[in-house]
Amino acid sequence: MPTDQSPPPDTRDAAQTLDDLEELLKRIPGAQKVINELRDLRALLVGRRAPRVAVLGRRGSGKSSLANALLGRELLAVGAVEDTTAAPAWIDLEVQGRQVRWLDTPGLRAGARPERREAVAKALRSERPDVLLWLFKASQVDAGVDEDLAELVALRASISGPDRAVPVVVVMTKVDELPPAERRAPPYEGDAEKRASIEQAREVLRGHVQRVTGAELPVVPVCTWQRFAEGAVATDWRWNLDALAMEIHKGLPVSAQIEAARAFERARSVRRKVAMRLVGTATSVSFVVGATPLPIADLAVLIPLQSSMLTGIVYASGRSLGPRAVSEWLAVLGASVGAGVGLREAVRAALKLVPGVGATISGAVAATGTWALGVAAVRYFIDGVSVQEARAAFSQAAEEGPPSDITRPDEE
Ligand SMILES: Nc1nc2c(ncn2[C@@H]2O[C@H](COP(=O)(O)OP(=O)(O)OP(=O)(O)O)[C@@H](O)[C@H]2O)c(=O)[nH]1
Ligand SMILES: [Mg+2]
Numbered sequence: 001m002p003t004d005q006s007p008p009p010d011t012r013d014a015a016q017t018l019d020d021l022e023e024l025l026k027r028i029p030g031a032q033k034v035i036n037e038l039r040d041l042r043a044l045l046v047g048r049r050a051p052r053v054a055v056l057g058r059r060g061s062g063k064s065s066l067a068n069a070l071l072g073r074e075l076l077a078v079g080a081v082e083d084t085t086a087a088p089a090w091i092d093l094e095v096q097g098r099q100v101r102w103l104d105t106p107g108l109r110a111g112a113r114p115e116r117r118e119a120v121a122k123a124l125r126s127e128r129p130d131v132l133l134w135l136f137k138a139s140q141v142d143a144g145v146d147e148d149l150a151e152l153v154a155l156r157a158s159i160s161g162p163d164r165a166v167p168v169v170v171v172m173t174k175v176d177e178l179p180p181a182e183r184r185a186p187p188y189e190g191d192a193e194k195r196a197s198i199e200q201a202r203e204v205l206r207g208h209v210q211r212v213t214g215a216e217l218p219v220v221p222v223c224t225w226q227r228f229a230e231g232a233v234a235t236d237w238r239w240n241l242d243a244l245a246m247e248i249h250k251g252l253p254v255s256a257q258i259e260a261a262r263a264f265e266r267a268r269s270v271r272r273k274v275a276m277r278l279v280g281t282a283t284s285v286s287f288v289v290g291a292t293p294l295p296i297a298d299l300a301v302l303i304p305l306q307s308s309m310l311t312g313i314v315y316a317s318g319r320s321l322g323p324r325a326v327s328e329w330l331a332v333l334g335a336s337v338g339a340g341v342g343l344r345e346a347v348r349a350a351l352k353l354v355p356g357v358g359a360t361i362s363g364a365v366a367a368t369g370t371w372a373l374g375v376a377a378v379r380y381f382i383d384g385v386s387v388q389e390a391r392a393a394f395s396q397a398a399e400e401g402p403p404s405d406i407t408r409p410d411e412e
Contacts, residue, residue, distance in 0.1 A: 018046065021301065037281045051100055052129045056120070058137070058140075068224070070263070073095045091103075098262045098263040100264075121155060128159055136148070141205040169251065172201060176237060180197075185237055206219045241266040248264075275381075276374075279371065371397055372395075
């Protein structure tokens with residue numbers, strides 16, 4: 001697994017670029033803010049590791065199904081009646097390079113065996129999870145939930161440090177079973193009755209959670225039911241997993257965010273958020289580099305910076321990293337990059353030909369180029385729009401420029 005010490009080979013270039021950039025920015029007065037952003041970017045992109053997620057809940061609450069639903073593959077055994085998951089163990093779930101470190105646990109109440117609880121506690125202590133998922137069946141939110149919660153609170157306390165409690169997301173599973181019984185298959189967006197019963201069950205669960213834990217924990221309703229045939233998904237009732245992925249994301253350290261964005265198949269909002277963060281940082285850095293009067297070769301800095309950004313966007317989208325994806329993409333955009341930014345760049349550069357300054361381009365032009373490239377890549381790789389639409393997004397972003405908070409210079 002990638003560690004913070006040695007960057008995985010596919011991001012070594014990005015690591016080197018970001019280190020070089022930091023050295024450069026240190027020589028520019030007032031660049032401290034972007035240096036900090038750059039360090040965050042480095043943690044996101046280079047110091048990355050798989051998120052560690054632990055699931056807890058009663059027997060049959062859908063713990064193993066949730067892993068399958070999040071990754072979009074039949075990775076863990078799922079069972080209708082029996083205790084399906086026998087012993088708690090951390091495992092690496094992986095689908096085509098998308099990975100999560102997952103602690104699947106047996107149902108806590110099954111047979112009420114105390115040694116089982118101890119085994120779960122031991123597994124949680126052996127490796128501290130980034131996030132705990134507490135699962136409750138939607139049809140049972142009023143059935144003895146308090147004892148379960150008390151137990152979960154105790155487990156959480158046993159692994160939380162004095163400074164920081166392990167984040168928790170409460171997951172209300174199997175919402176398809178809520179009334180009206182005859183309409184089970186998602187989506188429920190157009191079904192006011194179903195939505196109302198989901199909301200009602202969620203309120204009940206939220207109330208219990210609030211009373212027992214004394215905290216406002218997020219409660220996310222989901223459906224995770226899938227039927228697999230020959231390794232492929234034959235029936236897909238997954239619902240609201242994008243919202244769940246977002247709540248999980250909020251609890252993660254920066255170093256686990258990009259792997260989580262990749263791993264969770266339905267996590268478009270998370271992927272978008274992570275990718276736009278890459279774009280925002282790269283744009284700020286471009287602004288500072290372009291605006292500096294130091295005689296540095298702007299393009300020598302901007303091109304590797306923009307490639308790192310694009311690499312990160314492709315990676316966050318769940319695709320595997322290879323030089324091909326980015327270069328193909330640049331070829332697709334090629335024409336509009338030349339026409340959109342090249343021209344403006346030339347005009348501004350001409351205006352900036354002041355003796356002694358060197359061939360620098362302006363901060364605004366550099367930032368606009370990076371911004372437009374990034375926004376168009378997010379539309380294409382994350383939102384899945386066509387090449388034409390991505391080109392249109394590029395032109396529009398180049399026209400409008402980045403939001404002013406991204407290019408605001410440091411307050412000194
Ligand atoms: N109706 C419905 N059934 C589901 C859903 N998700 C999973 N199931 C079913 O619920 C049953 C239990 O699911 P599992 O994922 O094995 O539950 P578990 O919590 O891992 O169970 P144990 O490991 O035995 O504690 C299986 O028959 C699943 O097919 C859902 O969203 N709706
Ligand atoms: Mg299980």
